[in-house]
Amino acid sequence: MLDWEKIYATRTKRMGASEIRELLKLLEQPDIISFAGGIPDPALFPSEDFQEAYNDILSGPEAGQALQYSVSEGYPRLREWIVQRMRARGINADIGNIFITSGSQQGLDYLGKLLLSPGDTALVTWPTYLGALQAFNAYEPRYDKLDLSRNASPEDYAAAARDAGSRVKFAYLSADFANPSGESLTPMEREKLLDIAEALDIAVIEDAAYRALRYDGERQKTLLTMDCERNGGIENTRTLYCGSFSKTLSPGLRVGWICAATPVIKRLVLAKQAADLHSPTINQMAIARVAEKSFNEQAEKITRVYGSRRDAMLDALAKHMPAGVHWHKPEGGMFIWLTMPEHIDSAALLALSLKTAKVAFVPGNAFYADGSGGNHMRLSFSCSSPEVIEEGIGRLGALLAEQLAAAA
Amino acid sequence: MLDWEKIYATRTKRMGASEIRELLKLLEQPDIISFAGGIPDPALFPSEDFQEAYNDILSGPEAGQALQYSVSEGYPRLREWIVQRMRARGINADIGNIFITSGSQQGLDYLGKLLLSPGDTALVTWPTYLGALQAFNAYEPRYDKLDLSRNASPEDYAAAARDAGSRVKFAYLSADFANPSGESLTPMEREKLLDIAEALDIAVIEDAAYRALRYDGERQKTLLTMDCERNGGIENTRTLYCGSFSKTLSPGLRVGWICAATPVIKRLVLAKQAADLHSPTINQMAIARVAEKSFNEQAEKITRVYGSRRDAMLDALAKHMPAGVHWHKPEGGMFIWLTMPEHIDSAALLALSLKTAKVAFVPGNAFYADGSGGNHMRLSFSCSSPEVIEEGIGRLGALLAEQLAAAA
The missing domain is CATH 3.90.1150.10 (Aspartate Aminotransferase, domain 1)
Incomplete structure (x- = not known):
């Protein structure tokens, strides 16, 4: 045995x-x-909307496509809907900047796979989303504490990693209503985070899973929006935005997305080809229809x-x-x-x-x-x-x- | 930038x-x-069967469950159907031996993640399934040539890996109608493969994606069946059987499975929790219904x-x-x-x-x-x-x- x-x-x-x-x-x-x-x-x-959507798909001209193998990037009509949503946030995204994942959890797994060699450092808040730690752990990083309320300089972060024989690859956080703290970054903290990331020349993983669930207070710019503003558009950004339909339409269909500069999207497509080919087409089609109708x-x-x-x-x-x-x-x-x-x-x-x-x-x-x-x-x-x-x-x-x- | x-x-x-x-x-x-x-x-x-299945699910008592988060192991009713199928092949599987994946491609990715440290050796046939190489490549293995027609001894394989400062972790192959060669292993080659795996104390990944598509000739035992027979049941086996509904019912829904000893299944569940939480429930429910009705x-x-x-x-x-x-x-x-x-x-x-x-x-x-x-x-x-x-x-x-x- x-x-x-x-x-x-x-x-x-x-x-x-x-x-x-x-x-x-x-x-x-x-x-x-x-x-x-x-x-x-x-x-x-919205169960009834979903029932109508699956019916519509499987009785219509897309039935064969819904059940067949498809491209790793994702279903174009859904990616177009997401493009419009990202544009409404001031992000000049195009369909080539949108990559469909099986939930934002898969986005985190793929970004860990793409960026982390064993021993690399990830900056995370204390506390942070447990599922992010689990996704990244498979790629054997070490973690340093990201604390935007103290006056740590970029060099402090770099030095901590260097002392451990490592280097920082990215900062991960949720800027809006984070899991578990419920807290959101102030505009100043957002700027500070991007300053640090630029000084360290690292990526920023923005977990926007809860973004749509605001009950009061003022809507803040996403980190990716601010990154676009600073750097003249999405192709010059370092922020990897992970979105999800799990909290708004349905978690069971496992549909999320990453919005980022095209070089990263192209690499993610290769990662997905090797890992699960594509997210189920029929669910992407259903999410697209329900989102268009009643998001x-x-x-x-x-x-x-x-x-x-x-x-x-x-x-x-x-x-x-x-x-x-x-x-x-x-x-x-x-x-x-x-x-x-x-x-x-x-x-x-x-x-x-x-x-x-x-x-x-x-x-x-x-x-x-x-x-x-x-x-x-x-x-x-x-x-x-x-x-x-x-x-x-x-x-x-x-x-x-x-x-x-x-x-x- | x-x-x-x-x-x-x-x-x-x-x-x-x-x-x-x-x-x-x-x-x-x-x-x-x-x-x-x-x-x-x-x-x-079977588009009409799928249409009926999605309708049935979303208008019935399981609608909420279909759209909600679920367990990483997979939908029990589907796993039970697979159990019966595996038992018909002489494999004493129970529901705890079945793990649902997003297509058998994801099974290969997870098994690579579970077993391969950088530099480890995987034995594969020359030629082998391209998608398996892509899945494993993410975990940085080296490959040695598995050739059951020559008289290589287990020690030859071990020595080749040792010479490269490596050790063999598993042999991967498709025993029935392999992609791309179309060839199947003879009963003697199947025994030989298990002999080699036992002598090397490595795992065997059996890719059974095409298994249901036999047009003539005699049905052969799966490697997992033979492994069960040799070792007194599935809990003592080393074979990791990757099945798929992609070639029989629909590839677009991305539903496959791994059948293996429970210690491996438990680890795979942890891997999936971290990587994408679970495969979409609604698709597992639909596959279960269509399989029961008309597989x-x-x-x-x-x-x-x-x-x-x-x-x-x-x-x-x-x-x-x-x-x-x-x-x-x-x-x-x-x-x-x-x-x-x-x-x-x-x-x-x-x-x-x-x-x-x-x-x-x-x-x-x-x-x-x-x-x-x-x-x-x-x-x-x-x-x-x-x-x-x-x-x-x-x-x-x-x-x-x-x-x-x-x-x-």
Whole structure:
């Protein structure tokens, strides 16, 4: 019998199960109130529009094309729709700047594959999106902490990498309503990030998965928009914009995109030819039809619902959380990020909470490249009604109050 | 402006455009007869069954699940159908042995990711499937030639790798109607391959993409079946079986699977979580429904049609090819592999053929890990009627006769 551990590649050493996804499996007990999964509410999916779209495709002249092999770049009509959307943001994109991925997660995987040799440095925020760390880990990078609130100079980042015998390849972040922090970069922080990237001559991976989910505050320019403005158009940019239909239309169809300068798009096409040939054509066709028909109404509907759930969670937190627990109001997205006193271990708290309070969340350390951040937790408000949010946060607040009182 | 070449990972150096896919772009001129693309005939897709399936899914109780995030392993009902199919081959698989991929191409990519560290050796046949070389290339292996017709001992393979400072990780091949050679392993060659793999303690990647397309001759046991028989069941096997619905139901939906021992499946699930979360649920649901309803009839229909096209091509070759050109009769699949005199360069011949004879094929060297094999060509009969085949092979035979006469 073959000892598989003996023949696995070294890169598999950091392949770990997603704590979030493992959690999701446990959460099927009906009496748990879950603020854990960062997923859209399926009640809001435009199911009828999709039914009409698949029908239309499979009864029409594109039926053969829908079921046949296709080009790796993606379905032109969908790429055209995305072009218009990117142009509305001041990005002079053309169809050659758009590459369809199987969700923005695949975009992150391919960008890791394209850019990271083992030992290269990726700059990520502390905390950052867990799925990005998992995607990049397969290419064996090291991570340094990207912190736009401190006055680190580009040379500080370069020196840290150099000291480790490495060099920085890119900075990854979500500029709008980041997972898990819910925070957005200020215009000044955006400029600073591009300054740093230009000084280091590295790429910027802009994860825009939550971009469409703004509930209040002012719309900010995307990093790619600012990069275009600075450098006279998309062909001179260093920003790799990862978009997704998962939060707006449907995650199950796995359709996202990368918008970037054409040399990068061409390389990504080669990567995709080798990795899975192309994303399923029929789903790209369906997304194109539904987006053309009702993207704006759909976006309005979900921002209205999620916005009210965010407000309900903010209200409940203000009412039920004991002193010593802190959070910011996110202007969009799906998450509120709680900071508890240093001595709280939120993984242990979760185990306790699942038993007693019957409330689930994601422990903060899952989102730190170095495993720190244990005194944070991520709460998602996207899938719960205001009533359930009030009940769940009430129970969680009581549990936390007990814990803090016991430690005092 | 960022010099992208400067920041690409070393692994991208071997990312080349697929000659086949680049060719496909050129072949849209209507006056070319193409035997180049190895794709199914879209006229044979069960489009109505798919239309019914998508309708059924999106109007039924699974609509929300179809559009939502899902588990990385794949849709249970589809995995159960595959389990029954694998059991019919004498493989004691359970649902935990089945992992859904976005086409078998993604299976090859993930297995490369799982097993290959840079410099590791993969044993492949000369020629082999171009897409496998492209998938593995991203993980920077070296290749040695697997030749089951010579009397190489396991130690010969081990020594060749050792001399290059490497070690063998797996042997990759297609046991039935291989792309591009059309050939199948004899039972004795299958045993020999497993002997070698056991002696080297390596994995075997069995690419079964064409397995369902047998037109005559006797059905052979899959390598995984034989491995189960030798070792008392699937949990003790070293064979990683890559299956696909692309040649039978639809390639555009991108649904394939890996059947293997559970430790490997568990690692693949982690790889997929990090790379694209899961294959689109709705397509897995549609494939499951269509497979349950009409897989056997569909398989019968396409083998009848492709079988008659193979016969037409064999007849035309016998009639039109000049002396000095050789081929074998494939018992299934989509390809006939032509061997021409040594001095013929089939890439140059293709350029000439596209201009004069207006017939397309794939030059042989695309399928060799070392770029040799220039005196071969791959002809696909899957998408042409017997009349077109007769016409195209007639023109190609005349061109080849001219070339051979000119060189004589």
